[in-house]
Amino acid sequence: MLSFTKIKVLSIYLILVSAIFFASLNLKNNNLIDKKINLGLDLQGGSYILLEIDTNPLINQKLQSKVLPIKKLLYENKINFKDFTISPDNISLTIDKEKQNKFKNLFFKQQENTVNNFIPEYNKFELNLEFSQNKAFIQFSNFGLVSLNNTALKQSIEIIRRRIDDVGTKDPTILQRGDKRILVELPGIDDPERVKELLGKTAQLTFRLVSKDDGFGSEKLILSENNEELTVNKRVVISGDNLVDAQPQFDNESNQPIVRFTLDRLGAQRFGKITTENVGSRLAIVLDNSVISAPQIREAITGGTGTISGGFSFQESTDLALLLRSGALPAPINIVEERTVGPDLGQDSIDAGVFSLIVGFILVIIFMFIKYRIFGLVSNISLIANLFMMVGILTILEATLTLPGIAGIILTVGMAVDSNVLIYERIKEELKTEKLIIHAFDTGYNKAKITVIDANVTTLIAAVILFIFGSGPVKGFAVTLGVGIITTLFSAYFIARHLTSVIVLNDKEGKYFKL
Amino acid sequence: MNNKINFSKIFKVANIFSLLAVLVSILFLFFKGLNYGVDFKGGTLLEIRIENKNIQIQDIRSSLNLPELGDVNVKQFGKEGDFLIKFEKNANENEKFTTDLKNIISKKIGSAVNFRRVESVGPKVSSELLKQGLTAIVLSLAAMLFYIWIRFEWQFSLGAIMALIHDVIITLGIFSILSFEVNLSIVAAVLTIVGYSMNDTVVIFDRIRENLLKYSKISTNEISDISINETLSRTVITSLTTLFALVSIFILGGEILRGFSFAMILGVLIGTYSSIFVASPVLNYFKVTQKTLSKEEI
Numbered sequence: 145m146l147s148f149t150k151i152k153v154l155s156i157y158l159i160l161v162s163a164i165f166f167a168s169l170n171l172k173n174n175n176l177i178d179k180k181i182n183l184g185l186d187l188q189g190g191s192y193i194l195l196e197i198d199t200n201p202l203i204n205q206k207l208q209s210k211v212l213p214i215k216k217l218l219y220e221n222k223i224n225f226k227d228f229t230i231s232p233d234n235i236s237l238t239i240d241k242e243k244q245n246k247f248k249n250l251f252f253k254q255q256e257n258t259v260n261n262f263i264p265e266y267n268k269f270e271l272n273l274e275f276s277q278n279k280a281f282i283q284f285s286n287f288g289l290v291s292l293n294n295t296a297l298k299q300s301i302e303i304i305r306r307r308i309d310d311v312g313t314k315d316p317t318i319l320q321r322g323d324k325r326i327l328v329e330l331p332g333i334d335d336p337e338r339v340k341e342l343l344g345k346t347a348q349l350t351f352r353l354v355s356k357d358d359g360f361g362s363e364k365l366i367l368s369e370n371n372e373e374l375t376v377n378k379r380v381v382i383s384g385d386n387l388v389d390a391q392p393q394f395d396n397e398s399n400q401p402i403v404r405f406t407l408d409r410l411g412a413q414r415f416g417k418i419t420t421e422n423v424g425s426r427l428a429i430v431l432d433n434s435v436i437s438a439p440q441i442r443e444a445i446t447g448g449t450g451t452i453s454g455g456f457s458f459q460e461s462t463d464l465a466l467l468l469r470s471g472a473l474p475a476p477i478n479i480v481e482e483r484t485v486g487p488d489l490g491q492d493s494i495d496a497g498v499f500s501l502i503v504g505f506i507l508v509i510i511f512m513f514i515k516y517r518i519f520g521l522v523s524n525i526s527l528i529a530n531l532f533m534m535v536g537i538l539t540i541l542e543a544t545l546t547l548p549g550i551a552g553i554i555l556t557v558g559m560a561v562d563s564n565v566l567i568y569e570r571i572k573e574e575l576k577t578e579k580l581i582i583h584a585f586d587t588g589y590n591k592a593k594i595t596v597i598d599a600n601v602t603t604l605i606a607a608v609i610l611f612i613f614g615s616g617p618v619k620g621f622a623v624t625l626g627v628g629i630i631t632t633l634f635s636a637y638f639i640a641r642h643l644t645s646v647i648v649l650n651d652k653e654g655k656y657f658k659l
Numbered sequence: 660m661n662n663k664i665n666f667s668k669i670f671k672v673a674n675i676f677s678l679l680a681v682l683v684s685i686l687f688l689f690f691k692g693l694n695y696g697v698d699f700k701g702g703t704l705l706e707i708r709i710e711n712k713n714i715q716i717q718d719i720r721s722s723l724n725l726p727e728l729g730d731v732n733v734k735q736f737g738k739e740g741d742f743l744i745k746f747e748k749n750a751n752e753n754e755k756f757t758t759d760l761k762n763i764i765s766k767k768i769g770s771a772v773n774f775r776r777v778e779s780v781g782p783k784v785s786s787e788l789l790k791q792g793l794t795a796i797v798l799s800l801a802a803m804l805f806y807i808w809i810r811f812e813w814q815f816s817l818g819a820i821m822a823l824i825h826d827v828i829i830t831l832g833i834f835s836i837l838s839f840e841v842n843l844s845i846v847a848a849v850l851t852i853v854g855y856s857m858n859d860t861v862v863i864f865d866r867i868r869e870n871l872l873k874y875s876k877i878s879t880n881e882i883s884d885i886s887i888n889e890t891l892s893r894t895v896i897t898s899l900t901t902l903f904a905l906v907s908i909f910i911l912g913g914e915i916l917r918g919f920s921f922a923m924i925l926g927v928l929i930g931t932y933s934s935i936f937v938a939s940p941v942l943n944y945f946k947v948t949q950k951t952l953s954k955e956e957i
Contacts, residue, residue, distance in 0.1 A: 186915075194784065336777070337758045480781040482750070489706065489775040496913030504907035508900045515896065548844055551908055551916055555851065555923070558904030559858075562897040566862065569893040595865040598810060599858040605802045606854030610847055613795035615788070618847045625851065 146586050146645040156638050160529055163536030170539060181538050183331075184546035186617050187494050189487035190331035195343060195477045196324050197300055199293050202475040203284060204232050206292060210271070211235070213259045214282070223247055234283035244275050251282075263291050293323060296474040301326055304477075306470040307342050325480070336484045338463070346432050346476050347467040349384035353377045353418070354426040354438055365428070367435040369455050374435055376428045381418045386411025390468035392461040395453060401461035402453040405468060412448030420444035429454075431464075497550035504554050505531075512561055516568055518647060523564040526640035530560050533631040538624065546620030556628030562599070563636035567592045585648050589641060596636065604629050666887050666935060667880040667943065673936035677825060684832020691835050696745075696842035697778055699792070701785035702729075703750040704743065704778040705760075711770035712740045719744070722767035737914040741775075750779040792846040796827065799850050803857050811864060812951055818941030819860045822933040826856045829929055830922065844919040852926025855901070859894060859934035866890050867942065871949050879947055883939045898931045 148156075169179050185192050211230060218225050223246060227238045239247055251260055251273050260271045270288030274281045284292065301318060304326060308316045317329035333339060355362045355377045365376050389406040407415055419427070419441050428438045429452055437454040456464065509527065512520040534553060538545065571588030578584040607629065610622035697704045709719075716733055719742055723731045729747030736743035750756045757777060765772040780788070800823055808816040827849060834841055866886040874882065902924065909920040945951075 196783075337755070340757075341755065478781075479779075481784045482777060482779045484774075484777040486773065486775040488773075493913055493915060496911060497908075497916070500907045500911035500913075500916075503911055504904035507903040507907060511900060511903065547913075547915060548847060548919065551912065551919060554904045554908050554912075555901070558901035559855070559897070561900045562858070562893075565893050565896045565900075569890075569896075573889065591869075595862050598861045598865060602803055602806060602857035602861055603851075603854035605806060606799050606850045606857075609795055609799040609802060610850050613791050613798070614847060615791075615843070618843050621844075621847050 146582060146589070146641070146648060148642055148645060152638075153642060156642055159634075160533070160639070163529075163533040166536035166539045167532050170535065179539050179542055181535070182542060182544045183490075183494075184544045184549065184617060184620050185329060185331060185483070185490075186485050186547045187490045187497075187545065188331055189485050189490040190329065191333055191336040191339065192481075192483040193328045193330070193340065193343065193479055194321065194481035195300075195304070195326040195328065196480045197293075197296055197326070197473075198476045198478060199289075199296055199324075200232070202292065202296055203289070207233070207235060207284070210259060210282070217250060217259050218247070221246065221250060234281050236279055236281050238278045239275075239280050241278065244280065247280065248273060248275075261288075263287055266291070290323075297324065297326070299474045300477060303471050303473055304328065304343060307466060308339070310466045310470060311339060311342065313339070326477075332487060334487075338459075340479065340482070342463060342467065344477060344479060345467055346473045347384065347470070348432050348472045349387070349468060350430045351381045351383070351415070352379065352428050352430055353381065353422060354428050365430060365433065365435050367428075367438055369437065374426075374428060374438055376430065376435065381427070382407065382411045382415050384468060384472050386414075387468055390465040392458065392465045393451070395451070398453075400453055401456045401458045402451045403456075403461050403465045403468065404449060404451050407448045407450075409448075412446070415448070415450070416444060416446035420446070436464075493547050494550075497547060497554075501550060501554050501557070505557050508557055508561060512564075519564075519568055519644065522640050522643040522647070523561055523568075525643060526564065526635040527557065527560055529639050530628075530631050530635040531557070533634065534624065534627055537627050537631065541623075541627075543623050543627075544620055545624070546617040548617045549620035549624045552621045552624030552628065556625065556632065559603070560628065560632040560635070563596045563632055564640055566596055566599070567636065567640075582648055585644065589637075593637070596633070600629050600633055663884070663888050664891070665884060666939070667884050670936065670940040670943065674940055677829075677933075677937055680832070681825060681828050684828050684835070687832050687835040688828075691838075693831065693835055693841045694838045695789070696840045697780050697785070698842040699785050699789040701749055701780050701782040702745060702747045703780075704745050704776070705774055706736060706776035707742050707744060707764070708773045708775055709740045709742070709768070709770050710773075711768075714740070714768050714770055716742065718768045719764070722764050725763070741914075743914075749781050750777065788843065792843065795846060796849055796853070799853050800824070800827075803853065807857075807861070807864075810861075811868065812947070814942055814945040814947050814951060815864050815868075817945075818938040819857060819864070821941055822860055822930075822938035823853055823856055825933050825937050826852060826926065826929045830926055833925060834922075839921070840918060842918070844916075845922050848919050848922035848926065851923060852930055855927060856930030856933055859897075859930055860938045862893065863887060863890050863934055863939060867939070867947075868952065871947070871952060875949050879943050883943060887935055887939060894931060894934070898927055901927055 166179070169177060170181055207230065214235065215228070223239060223243045225237045225239050227236070229236050251271075252269060254262055260269045262269055266287040268285060268287040270285060270291060272283055272285040297320060301320060305318050308318065308328070308330070313330050313333050315331055317327070319327045321327045328343065330336070330339060353376070355375050357375070361379065362375050362377050364373055366372070367374055386407050387405050388408050391404050393402055393404045394400065395402045423441050423443060426438045426440050428435045430436070437452060439453070452464070509524045512523050512527075514520070516523065531553070534556065567589055570592040571585055574584035574588045575581070578587065604626060607622050607626035611619055611626065614622050716735060720731070720733050723733065723744065723746070727748060732745040734743050735741070750760075757774065761772055761774055800820065803823060804816055804820045807819045830849060830852060833839070834845070863886060866889055867883055870882050870886050877885075905920050905924045905927065908916050909924060912920060
């Protein structure tokens with residue numbers, strides 16, 4: 145076990161040098177290779193936000209939109225029906241038994257079906273139709289729900305990305321998590337509250353007329369400026385979909401922050417028509433079920449642009465413009481988990497972590513030197529090499545270093561010497577019975593090998609399971625622990641063994657062998 | 660190691676002690692339960708720093724006397740002026756919540772407040788995280804069991820797993836007794852403890868197996884005695900160096916790592932004890948001899 149071929153020795157040094165090279169990439173001002181250990185959000189500060197979309201309102205809304213096409217289909221084909229009712233997740237109606245088959249055939253027509261979309265990827269229809277006696281029930285099929293959910297999630301991710309890009313955060317991460325969740329990571333943001341507000345808003349904008357009487361087809365909404373209760377017509381004049389741009393501005397006269405919006409051609413036409421017909425009435429500008437302003441229409445607006453003023457602060461007008469530009473989320477989104485760390489706490493954590501790493505390291509080094517003298521020195525050199533290799537590998541992997549990750553490095557320092565301790569203790573035992581010193585070292589290394597591997601594999605198992613199940617910072621711990629085990633094995637069985645062999649083979653008098 | 664310690668003599672006493680410790684832990688876990696942090700219980704955790712260092716903890720408590728927060732818990736956290744606040748309400752239900760709360764606190768205590776850390780976990784996510792954590796612990800136990808079963812005989816596997824379960828239950832039991840907060844990083848600590856304790860056990864088992872092959876005429880008790888003694892200096896040295904590292908994190912690593920390192924220190928101590936006093940006696944009870952080892956190992 146003590147003999148090394150020249151090639152082996154060379155490769156050990158080569159690996160070591162390249163590890164030091166990669167580790168050095170983390171120093172400032174290097175433009176050689178763009179690889180670095182990333183700092184986790186808990187160290188550099190930032191926000192981790194997990195969002196979940198709520199598709200229930202969307203299902204209901206989509207079902208509502210099927211009402212007219214279904215009725216049209218029934219009328220056109222002269223199928224009599226009654227008791228047409230719509231509940232949050234299904235539509236029910238009464239149809240005579242003899243007409244049911246005809247309806248069914250029309251409902252599941254493959255081509256030119258305006259009611260029930262065929263989803264080619266699943267080879268299924270989006271709606272289900274069931275009969276029970278005279279009653280027919282229509283609801284979304286499982287595949288319809290999945291496709292609805294997926295489309296909504298993709299759109300939401302897109303819109304969230306637009307909003308975050310617009311805020312101007314550096315290196316944001318936006319990822320899909322599972323089938324209903326979106327993970328947003330924002331390193332180093334200074335105003336997490338503002339971003340959270342921007343993310344959580346559906347931003348469904350509608351322009352609707354304020355009606356004088358509260359009859360059917362209108363609803364009561366609150367004007368957020370002064371808590372006035374308004375009766376607003378349910379019919380939407382134009383919606384956020386018709387917007388092509390929105391910018392924050394200052395009003396020329398009052399110098400108040402406002403938002404100027406530009407409509408597309410269709411929106412401009414409709415807006416012009418409605419404002420011409422309703423001069424003198426009030427127009428409610430509704431954002432997510434609350435009226436942000438309800439100005440009186442003084443004259444027809446036909447230019448396709450307009451302004452919204454609602455007693456905003458400049459920040460509010462900027463955010464509103466941003467939300468309108470990025471578009472409305474297809475479904476409401478809720479924050480289900482948030483972790484935010486301020487930048488100063490992150491720096492404090494790094495300082496404390498690094499300081500305790502150094503102290504722990506020094507303690508271990510002193511202890512090993514006192515205990516094993518020259519071989520303690522060997523073990524210490526291999527420990528330092530071990531640290532360099534760990535940092536080098538973490539750099540190659542571009543791993544994320546978290547606070548528990550630093551703890552993992554410190555723990556590796558403590559546990560890394562274990563392999564060397566195991567070996568040296570074994571050699572000590574061998575020295576009791578074995579006369580030839582070189583033989584004692586040889587068998588010592590050999591016999592300890594199995595134990596060292598067994599012992600490290602068990603810790604590696606724990607690290608792998610942690611990596612699979614852990615989230616965020618804990619994952620960082622698993623990475624450093626796992627990498628640490630591998631580098632420890634290498635440094636004990638190659639670096640330390642090589643150095644030991646150099647000492648043993650050159651020390652003919654045996655003056656160092658007081659382990 | 661010239662001064663041999665007669666471990667097998669104290670096995671019986673140690674086992675009764677372990678059994679009692681496990682029983683007490685189970686009783687505590689059952690009746691008192693664990694003090695789950697926001698990760699597993701849901702709710703909000705705030706780490707705040709207050710500019711005016713004269714402000715006392717009572718002032719903050721009274722400033723948070725708001726019914727909508729639910730159960731509020733405030734404690735000093737690290738340096739003067741740093742506090743940790745926990746309450747049941749999930750801050751994510753309303754996007755403006757954190758901003759509003761910051762204003763309320765700073766107005767009531769009359770000093771600027773800096774939110775250094777906000778962690779808010781909804782009920783659905785927290786129950787998922789708890790399930791994930793438990794699955795991870797159970798899975799790692801199973802994986803260890805499997806590994807030992809492949810490498811050794813089933814008696815060894817049983818001994819190892821009993822030691823691990825012993826470690827996990829007593830560690831959690833101590834958490835329960837001390838009302839120590841259990842969060843995601845504690846799960847990581849427990850998993851590392853499992854790995855560490857296993858590591859210790861494997862070293863002793865390896866030696867027992869080796870000695871079983873070496874001496875055929877000695878009783879199992881003596882074999883484990885010899886093996887434990889032979890590996891004892893290694894066991895002590897490794898525990899010491901690991902504890903050096905852990906104690907330095909515990910003292911110097913900052914408040915956030917304190918719970919994690921405390922759990923690890925506890926685990927290293929219990930794990931070292933269990934490798935000697937739980938895992939090895941199991942082999943004695945099953946009268947493991949040279950014949951127990953399969954042919955391929957001989």
